[in-house]
Amino acid sequence: VVDFTSALYLGLTHASHSLRPWAQLTTGAPAALKPPPGSGQVASRLAALMGCESAVLAPSTLHLFWDLLGLWAAREPLAIYLDAGAYPMARWGVERAQALGARVHIFPHYDAGALKRLLARTGRAGRHPLIVADGACLDSGQPAPVPAFLHCLETSGGHLVLDDTQALGIFGERPETHGPYGAGGGGTLRWHGLKSPQIILITSLAKGFGVPMACLSGSRSVIGAFKAVSDTRVYCSPPSAAALEAARQALEVNREQGEARRRRLAHLVRHFRRRLLEMGLAAGGGLFPVQTLTADPRLDPVSLYARLRQQGISTVLRQGKIQQPPLLTFVLTARHRRADLDRAVAALARAAEASHNPNFGYGG
Ligand SMILES: Cc1ncc(COP(=O)(O)O)c(C=O)c1O
Numbered sequence: 067v068v069d070f071t072s073a074l075y076l077g078l079t080h081a082s083h084s085l086r087p088w089a090q091l092t093t094g095a096p097a098a099l100k101p102p103p104g105s106g107q108v109a110s111r112l113a114a115l116m117g118c119e120s121a122v123l124a125p126s127t128l129h130l131f132w133d134l135l136g137l138w139a140a141r142e143p144l145a146i147y148l149d150a151g152a153y154p155m156a157r158w159g160v161e162r163a164q165a166l167g168a169r170v171h172i173f174p175h176y177d178a179g180a181l182k183r184l185l186a187r188t189g190r191a192g193r194h195p196l197i198v199a200d201g202a203c204l205d206s207g208q209p210a211p212v213p214a215f216l217h218c219l220e221t222s223g224g225h226l227v228l229d230d231t232q233a234l235g236i237f238g239e240r241p242e243t244h245g246p247y248g249a250g251g252g253g254t255l256r257w258h259g260l261k262s263p264q265i266i267l268i269t270s271l272a273k274g275f276g277v278p279m280a281c282l283s284g285s286r287s288v289i290g291a292f293k294a295v296s297d298t299r300v301y302c303s304p305p306s307a308a309a310l311e312a313a314r315q316a317l318e319v320n321r322e323q324g325e326a327r328r329r330r331l332a333h334l335v336r337h338f339r340r341r342l343l344e345m346g347l348a349a350g351g352g353l354f355p356v357q358t359l360t361a362d363p364r365l366d367p368v369s370l371y372a373r374l375r376q377q378g379i380s381t382v383l384r385q386g387k388i389q390q391p392p393l394l395t396f397v398l399t400a401r402h403r404r405a406d407l408d409r410a411v412a413a414l415a416r417a418a419e420a421s422h423n424p425n426f427g428y429g430g
Contacts, residue, residue: 068406069380070396075355076235076251076327077400078276078319080312088307097123097304098296105304108313113283115317116230116267117255121283122293123305123313127231129298130268130282131159134227135196137295139163142194147184149199149210151175155268156198156229169193176203178214185218195224201254201267202232207352209237209254212265219264225288230254230267235274235320236328236354244325246332246353251324263287275316279309327400331355334398334407341411347418355398358384359414366421367394373417379410 093100105123113121124130136159138144146168148160164170171188173181181197189195197218199210215226230253237257238248248257251274255265263285271277282292293299305313319327335353342349349357359367371383371394382395396410 067378067380068402068410070398070410071380071382072399073273073356073397074276074401075274075331075397075399076276076320076324078274078316080276080315082308085308085311085315088311090307092303092306096300096302098293098299102304102307102310104307104310104314108310108317109281111317112269112271112281112313115250115252115256115320116234116269116283117252117261118265118267118283119263119286120289121281122289122296122299123310124280124282124298125302125305126278127155127229127268127270127280128158129302130280131155131229132162133296133298134266134268134282134292135159135163135168135198136166137292137297138194138196139166139168143192144168145189145193145195146170147181147195147197148172149175149197151200151203151205152198153200153229153231156200156227160198176208176211178211178218181215182218185222189222195219195222197224197226199226199228200232201228201230201269202237202354204232204354204356205350205358207350207354207356209233209257212254212258212260216260216262216264223264225264225266226262227266227268228254229269231270231273231280232354232356233257234269234271235316235324236331238328247328249325251320251328271313271316275313275320277309277312277316279305279313331398331400334400334402334404337404338396338398338407338411341407342414345411345415345418347411347414349396357396357398359394359396361386361391361393365418367392369421370394370414370417373420374410374413377413377417379413 109121233253235251238250239256241248266284270280348360351357384393386393
């Protein structure tokens with residue numbers, strides 16, 4: 067089976083024999099009492115990579131969104147501005163904050179103009195504004211318009227909380243010279259060349275870095291305040307020694323081979339898109355490794371998905387927007403070979419022809 071369902075974009079698998087052994091998988095003590103050995107060092111290296119002063123590790127982004135937004139809402143009145151396209155983890159954290167008294171406003175995905183108008187209409191003294199959005203958009207393959215978001219906060223103050231899960235390991239500095247993803251893999255802030263105490267990042271390492279663990283990064287004062295009062299650092303287990311070793315390894319591989327892996331990935335994505343075009347098909351997602359077949363009334367994604375499976379091609383069938391058909395997505399990683407992509411596109415073209423449609427034609 068050729069698998070297009072894995073988001074391990076850089077091809078990092080962390081087989082057990084590749085990791086340094088650990089004496090104890092978990093300490094049995096909460097992080098607030100006894101941080102797992104090595105966690106501080108991994109957190110500092112992640113903060114440096116992502117362009118932040120400080121960071122702290124957690125088992126998942128769900129822990130962090132739930133904890134950070136809940137704590138904040140319990141301490142001061144918040145006005146949360148939630149991007150309509152934000153990943154569920156962010157929404158779940160916002161829901162907790164709302165239950166604790168935060169006002170929530172939703173603005174159209176990455177539309178800083180609409181956000182600015184919404185802030186002008188609803189921003190009131192006495193409520194601390196928080197903008198919550200994803201660092202990268204899978205549909206467009208673009209990083210969030212962070213400078214424009216910060217500009218929206220210029221008059222009111224406040225913070226921008228970004229979920230940078232998809233960007234870590236892919237986006238990095240100076241894309242204009244190191245294109246198309248930029249260099250270093252440090253994520254959205256690096257892409258924009260930005261540092262700001264108003265920005266807080268919540269990032270899973272489970273995609274580009276292949277480690278099921280998360281990190282909260284930002285200014286020293288925000289991270290310090292979070293560590294001092296965090297509930298999940300008291301009541302939940304910290305990340306395991308296995309995850310910490312894998313994160314250490316991911317940081318090393320990213321430093322030593324990250325550029326080569328990103329270059330290979332970009333070549334593969336370009337090749338895939340070119341092959342699709344040759345077949346009269348197209349995908350959204352730019353050069354981001356998540357490629358979603360462009361909606362076409364002549365193509366039924368559900369039957370394409372099933373036909374591809376029969377031909378040994380495993381893809382992701384995603385829920386479309388409200389009242390829209392599902393979406394068929396190919397997730398590419400640096401482990402794919404060009405031959406895999408050729409096979410997939412040929413199978414897709416056959417499936418499209420068979421799923422039939424009198425008007426469908428490919429290859430001119
Ligand atoms: C933007 C974003 N945030 C958070 C997550 C969840 O991360 P994890 O799988 O580590 O729980 C995902 C997973 O796809 C994601 O895309």
